[in-house]
Amino acid sequence: MQNESADRSQNYASWALPFLADYIVNTHHAYLKENDEQIAAYARKIAGVHGAHHPEVIRIAAIFAKIATDMTAHLKEEEEVFFPALKRADAARIAGDTPDAHDRETIRVSLLRLHREHVEIGDAVHEIRHLSKEYAIPGDVCNTFMVTYQKLKEFEDDLHKHVHLENNILFRRQQSCEQITFCPPALHWNISVSTVVLLTPLLVGATEEYAKETGQTCAACHSIRAVVAN
Numbered sequence: 079m080q081n082e083s084a085d086r087s088q089n090y091a092s093w094a095l096p097f098l099a100d101y102i103v104n105t106h107h108a109y110l111k112e113n114d115e116q117i118a119a120y121a122r123k124i125a126g127v128h129g130a131h132h133p134e135v136i137r138i139a140a141i142f143a144k145i146a147t148d149m150t151a152h153l154k155e156e157e158e159v160f161f162p163a164l165k166r167a168d169a170a171r172i173a174g175d176t177p178d179a180h181d182r183e184t185i186r187v188s189l190l191r192l193h194r195e196h197v198e199i200g201d202a203v204h205e206i207r208h209l210s211k212e213y214a215i216p217g218d219v220c221n222t223f224m225v226t227y228q229k230l231k232e233f234e235d236d237l238h239k240h241v242h243l244e245n246n247i248l249f250r251r252q253q254s255c256e257q258i259t260f261c262p263p264a265l266h267w268n269i270s271v272s273t274v275v276l277l278t279p280l281l282v283g284a285t286e287e288y289a290k291e292t293g294q295t296c297a298a299c300h301s302i303r304a305v306v307a308n
């Protein structure tokens with residue numbers, strides 16, 4: 079089974095765009111819709127039962143509740159706006175036509191927003207991992223606590239695959255069509271909100287390096303620079 083999934087992952091880049099978009103929806107969006115509410119409920123429960131001795135779970139419950147809310151809107155935009163526009167533009171290109179101008183603008187605007195939201199959700203998951211000490215289960219807790227941490231880890235693993243398919247394969251194809259560029263995704267994925275000010279000089283440096291190498295600038299870093307400059 080592991081070899082099968084490794085083979086599949088190596089082939090993602092060769093999949094037709096509509097098939098890849100549908101795969102993301104049927105696999106990763108379906109996972110989120112099935113699990114988000116349950117994980118949020120578990121996190122709330124352990125915050126109530128164990129919050130006095132393990133205050134980090136109160137913060138984890140609050141962060142996860144926000145992730146679940148933000149994720150609902152994020153998935154809706156991908157499924158109802160972004161992926162349909164992507165599919166239409168792809169079909170037009172395959173037919174040798176120019177994609178509809180409205181679709182191209184929808185894609186450009188959504189791409190920037192969705193990319194930024196991936197960074198924000200990644201930061202939030204990173205904070206949960208940090209607060210939970212890499213999902214280490216304390217010795218004085220109940221089964222629900224254990225299940226919650228297992229589910230949170232499973233959530234993070236699924237999210238990494240999901241965002242990888244979108245940022246590195248699906249979005250990148252469209253970026254090259256629309257000439258929108260980002261720094262290497264790892265730069266964005268690894269930063270946390272609390273360290274953004276410390277890392278900003280590094281990000282700016284990386285962006286300038288990237289611009290020098292490619293002659294293009296990173297749309298996501300521009301927004302970080304704008305926020306810091308304000």
Ligand SMILES: [Fe+2]
Pocket residue numbers: 102106107153156240244
């Ligand atoms: Fe998605």
Ligand SMILES: [Fe+2]
Pocket residue numbers: 152156192196241244
């Ligand atoms: Fe996404």
